[in-house]
Amino acid sequence: MYVILVYDVKLDSAIGQKVLRNVYKICKKYMYHIQNSTFEGELSRAQIVKLRYELDEYIRKDKDSIIIFKSRNERWLDKEFWGLEDDKTSNFF
Amino acid sequence: MKNTYYLLKNGELRRKDNNLIVKACDGSEKVIPIETVKEIYIMGEVNVNSKLMTFLSQNSIILHFFNYYGFYSGSYYPKEKLVSGSLLVKQVEHYRSKEKRVELAREVLKSASYNIKRNLRYYNERGRDLEDEIKTIKNLRKHLDRQNEINELMGVEGNIREGYYRAWNKIVNQDINFEKRVKHPPDNMINSLLSYVNSLVYTTVLSEIYHTQLNPTISFLHEPSTKRFSLSLDIAEIFKPILGERMIFSLLNKNMINEDSFEKEMNSLYLKDSARKVILQKYDSRLKQRIRHKVLKKNVSYRYLIRLECYKIIKHILGEKNYEGFKIWW
Numbered sequence: 001m002y003v004i005l006v007y008d009v010k011l012d013s014a015i016g017q018k019v020l021r022n023v024y025k026i027c028k029k030y031m032y033h034i035q036n037s038t039f040e041g042e043l044s045r046a047q048i049v050k051l052r053y054e055l056d057e058y059i060r061k062d063k064d065s066i067i068i069f070k071s072r073n074e075r076w077l078d079k080e081f082w083g084l085e086d087d088k089t090s091n092f093f
Numbered sequence: 094m095k096n097t098y099y100l101l102k103n104g105e106l107r108r109k110d111n112n113l114i115v116k117a118c119d120g121s122e123k124v125i126p127i128e129t130v131k132e133i134y135i136m137g138e139v140n141v142n143s144k145l146m147t148f149l150s151q152n153s154i155i156l157h158f159f160n161y162y163g164f165y166s167g168s169y170y171p172k173e174k175l176v177s178g179s180l181l182v183k184q185v186e187h188y189r190s191k192e193k194r195v196e197l198a199r200e201v202l203k204s205a206s207y208n209i210k211r212n213l214r215y216y217n218e219r220g221r222d223l224e225d226e227i228k229t230i231k232n233l234r235k236h237l238d239r240q241n242e243i244n245e246l247m248g249v250e251g252n253i254r255e256g257y258y259r260a261w262n263k264i265v266n267q268d269i270n271f272e273k274r275v276k277h278p279p280d281n282m283i284n285s286l287l288s289y290v291n292s293l294v295y296t297t298v299l300s301e302i303y304h305t306q307l308n309p310t311i312s313f314l315h316e317p318s319t320k321r322f323s324l325s326l327d328i329a330e331i332f333k334p335i336l337g338e339r340m341i342f343s344l345l346n347k348n349m350i351n352e353d354s355f356e357k358e359m360n361s362l363y364l365k366d367s368a369r370k371v372i373l374q375k376y377d378s379r380l381k382q383r384i385r386h387k388v389l390k391k392n393v394s395y396r397y398l399i400r401l402e403c404y405k406i407i408k409h410i411l412g413e414k415n416y417e418g419f420k421i422w423w
Contacts, residue, residue, distance in 0.1 A: 025110045030128045042094045047128055091098045092374065093115055093123045 001048065002077055004069040005031060005039040012063070022058040023066070026051070032089045040089060042074065095131035097380070099373050101366065103137040108148045115139075130154050132300045136163070136369065146171075155303055157296045162278075162363050165292035168299060170309075170322075177306040183410045184311050197409065197416060198246055198314040199237055201327055204418025206234050206253050208334035211421045213257070216264045216342070226260040243314070266346045278361030283341070285355065285362045289369070290337040291329070293376055298332065298399055299325040305403040328402055331419055336395060340379055344372065384423060 005027060009020040027033070030051050031041030043051070048068070055066060071077045100106065104117035113125040127148075132155045141156070149156065150171035160166045187193045210230050217223040233253045240246045254274070261271050261283065271283040279285040299322050302309045312323035314330065344350045354368030364372070380396040393401070402419050409416030 025112075028110065028124060028126060029112050030126050032126060033124060041126060041129060042096075043128075044094065050128075088123075091096050091377070092370065093098070093100050093102060093117070 001043055001045065002071045002074040003031065003039075003041060003043050003048065004071075005066065006069075007037050007066045008064065009037075009059075010063040015060075016063075019058050019060065019064060023055060023064070026054045026058075034086075034088050094129075096129050097132050097134065097377060098125055098130060099134045099136065099377070100139060101136045101370060101373075103139065105140040106133075106135070106145060107142070108145045111148075113145075113148075127152055132157065132296075134296070134373070135159065136373075153303070155300050157300075159292070163289050163369055165296065168296065168322075170299075170303065173303075175304065175306045180306045180407065180410065181308050181311075183412075184308055187410055188311050188313060188317065194313050195241055195243060195246070197406070198243055198327075199240070200416050200418045201314050201330055202237055202246055202250050203234065204420050205330045205334065206230060206237070206250070207418075207420045208331065209253060209257050209338075210234070212334050212339055212342075213260055215339075216260075221260075221263050223260050223263060226256050229256045243316075246314070264342055264346075267348070267351060269345075278359075278363075280361060282350075282352070282355060282362060283345075285364060286341050286344070286350065286372075287337075289364055289372065290341060290376070291333060293373075294333050294337045295325050295329045297336075297380065297396065298329045301396070301399040302328070302403055304400065305407065307403055307407060328399065328406075331402065332399060335421060336376075336379060340372075340375055344375060349375070387422060 007023055007027070009023060010016050011020065024033075027039045030043060030047060031039035034040045048070075059066065100115055102115075102117040102119065102121075104115060106113065106115050108114075109124075112127050113130065114122060115125065116122045130152070134157045136159050138161075146169060149169070153171060153174055155171065156169035158166045158168065187197060210227060213223045213227050213230065217227060230253055233249055233256070236249045237246065240249060258271065258273060262269070265271075265283070267282075269282050271281060274287065275281075275284045276288055279288050299309060302322070302324060307324060309322035309324045311317050312327045315323040315326045317323050349371055350368055354365055354371075355362045356365055381394055383392040383394050385391070386393045386401075389401075398419060405414075405416050405418075408414040
């Protein structure tokens, strides 16, 4: 599945900082960080479950929110760059 | 879907935040999500440390190293996760018993030569006039059934390859005088391409074997020796025509690779970095290309065909089902 993940973590206290840091680090293991608080990548169903399990440990249900946009395949997703173009999802470096 | 990563720049590969990060000498960096990595090809000069190796082992990721000239120098093969003593014993048995070994070796060569024949047929249908070569290979294939010694089989294979290589001058549009296979060092464009592409196929097969219980050092066609994973050589034999050689023809005929892609050094030719990138990109998309599998009734990638080949060999060794090598069916 091709996934776009966006998160919003409330930075009201030191705990918020910690949540933000952990959410960022966990997402980074599964997907490419394409913009602030936005990730993108190809994940299997099992990986999504795993990711959710890891994230659930940190996020506060009443304050933080994570949105996942799922698409069956990258093919069904048109991506356009307005402004700076940056190919972060390539497997060549 | 796990991905293969190709690092072409010089720099450093490190573990950071339980993740991978590459820092190139030119200051650019890239974060590689660990969960998406299947294997990593290191083409440039890259520093790695033991902390990284441990991390890669935990995640069962293989590193393939290539030297400055693009020759395969070796793989970091993490601790085996899938091991099976009973399979190993049976694998050795199949090597020790001459009949069992020849049976497997013959099947490997039969499917390899069938795929070679299909390559020729493909170009014959596109007006290259390869009737003679196809006929020679057809006849030689019949010889395979009669040979009962490994070196005799190897001899027949040599003859098949010779006839095959002779056809290349007709297949390739560019004017390259390709006579015979020369390695260490390759002397012309095709030899140089072959060396590079074969090492890619070899490493891909090795990665797939890693994810099965087979032991990569015990082979049937090639003599198991120290210093290499010879089972990869066996299985690579089957996939070289479809993954490697077909790609070389297309690269040359579409003029994606030409004389400008090579650097001449002393009496040998080496691929330029830019050309290597072109090949890798093409190879990567080839591995991902999918076809419908007749038996499994689902779409599988070319890469997965290699894994299926390993499973078939396992089944044969365990005596569940006789091994029938992969033959192009489309």
